[in-house]
Amino acid sequence: MARDHVDTDPAALLAANTALPFERAEAMPPEVYTSQAFVEAELEHIFGKEWFCVGRASTLPEPGDYTTVDLAGQPVAVVRDRDGALRAVSNVCLHRMSTMLQGRGHTRAITCPYHGWTYNLDGRLRGAPGMGLNEGFCKQDYRLPQVRCEEWLGWVFVSLAPDAAPVAERYGKLLDLVGDFDMGGYVESFQETHVWDTNWKVLAENFMESYHLPVCHMGTIGGQVKLEEMVCPEGEENFNYHWILKDDSLDLALAHPTNTALKGDARRTTWLLSLYPGLFITLSPGYFWYLSLHPEGPGKVRILYGGGMAKEFAADANAQVHFDRLKALLDDVNVEDRGCTERVYKGLLSGLSRPGHLSHLERPNYEFAQYLNRRINGAA
Structure with missing residues (x-):
């Protein structure tokens, strides 16, 4: 028993x-x-x-390379931005709250597989089909929440706490x-x-x-x-x-x-x-x-x-x-x-x-x- x-x-x-x-x-x-x-x-x-480690920075060498993780119930995407910097964003669409990127891979943009809302690699909303008749909708108002992300000795860390002391x-x-x-x-x-x-x-x-x-x-x-x-x-x-x-x-x-x-x-x-x-x-x-x-x-x-x-x-x-x-x-x-x-x-x-x-x-x-x-x- x-x-x-x-x-x-x-x-x-x-x-x-x-x-x-x-x-x-x-x-x-x-x-x-x-x-x-x-x-x-x-x-x-x-x-x-x-801080939580999502792997090595060398696995994300090119702009558009990404990896994902569920951290304490929060889906997070870590993406190499077009300026070469690593950034982490919420991996949940701001429309009907579907998760978006899966696993690891390469992408030109973050696209929701539910209704096609698309975000730039920095999390800013690029396009939202079929939203032209909603008078309250403004594309500039939408940006995926940012998550703390730091690289140290080749390791990539993310944290949901805005006030977490730096990894170093x-x-x-x-x-x-x-x-x-x-x-x-x-x-x-x-x-x-x-x-x-x-x-x-x-x-x-x-x-x-x-x-x-x-x-x-x-x-x-x-x-x-x-x-x-x-x-x-x-x-x-x-x-x-x-x-x-x-x-x-x-x-x-x-x-x-x-x-x-x-x-x-x-x-x-x-x-x-x-x-x-x-x-x-x-x-x-x-x-x-x-x-x-x-x-x-x-x-x-x-x-x-x-x-x-x-x-x-x-x-x-x-x-x-x-x-x-x-x-x-x-x-x-x-x-x-x-x-x-x-x-x-x-x-x-x-x-x-x-x-x-x-x-x-x-x-x-x-x-x-x-x-x-x-x-x-x-x-x-």
């Missing part, structure tokens, strides 16, 4: 959970993952107010850690969208900690990990991080011979960067991959999954070989992660599920819980 999580306030349970010091920390209670009310609070207080201010301390990696110069090779049957936080926490790597990823990357060498420091207000020192069993995890910017251990260091609320980046000297997560109810998560190589590997004569090897490896890793995270969600729904104590290698999970509590419960 499934456990009843409805009668207990998950926000109060989270507050009690995060009141413990790290030395006594426990995993978050099941109700935090399984409650519909908690997801609604996350959409209102987190995804409706924070929010995540700027990352440059002290990985500035020498020149993350903005990495070349994206693929981008896909998936939906998994788990809670978004389960997948987020799975990315944050490498404690699971030797077991969950025994068939792929688990053998490259030495837990005794891993350091999980205290996180920052808006992100957490840890790093892994890789050996030479995967050359793409090391700096390319032509890379002169990275020195010493930095040439074999892989960073796991968790930018709250939903962008998770694995950054190695040779490649990167990322997940951008958005909840689709308690038991489903929408995943933007992408990755590619450092510019030195992308420019290598064997670039296609490198990419094919990387994509095959990352896909295998994702299969393993999907199995692990979907099993966790199934366990969270069970009547006998109880949170256990965290390992010192799960410090990022503790930091993430603190962030969630600040946003949901308004803690200082």
